[in-house]
């Protein structure tokens with residue numbers, strides 16, 4: 030087919046290699062068109078408008094982009110969307126249910142464990158994964174489990190206090 034000036038239509042680079050994926054996100058099956066190599070982080074933020082998951086380094090070094098995949102804390106910047114079709118993905122938007130925050134979310138609020146808040150969703154998702162695997166971690170285990178989640182504002186003592194507080198509550202929210 031020719032266009033109005035007699036030339037073949039130009040195929041934009043973004044159209045090459047796009048496929049439709051059906052992703053299981055926060056308990057819903059969401060359809061999205063993306064190239065298989067596109068990061069899950071990019072798909073969440075730019076195609077599904079789930080912007081609670083943050084872009085920090087894009088290299089797996091900061092934890093801002095953490096989501097749960099089949100209950101495991103995962104750096105979504107490092108995961109290609111083409112590899113996650115069968116996974117249950119949980120983002121920060123999927124934690125609260127019926128207006129009720131999870132114990133981890135509530136503990137972060139109660140302890141004021143944030144300043145600018147940029148790292149907070151990644152911290153909460155990582156902590157949720159940590160506590161779903163280990164219900165009563167020691168402080169050392171919390172520090173080890175949160176290692177790699179960076180807070181540029183340095184709110185680590187309050188983050189530790191929040192996770193300690195959350196660990197005293199029955200957990201919920203990590204298994205949707």
Ligand code: FES
Nearest residue numbers: 085086087089106
């Ligand atoms: S943006 Fe993924 S670890 Fe930093």
Ligand code: FES
Nearest residue numbers: 144146180181182
């Ligand atoms: S609260 Fe600002 S980066 Fe952690």
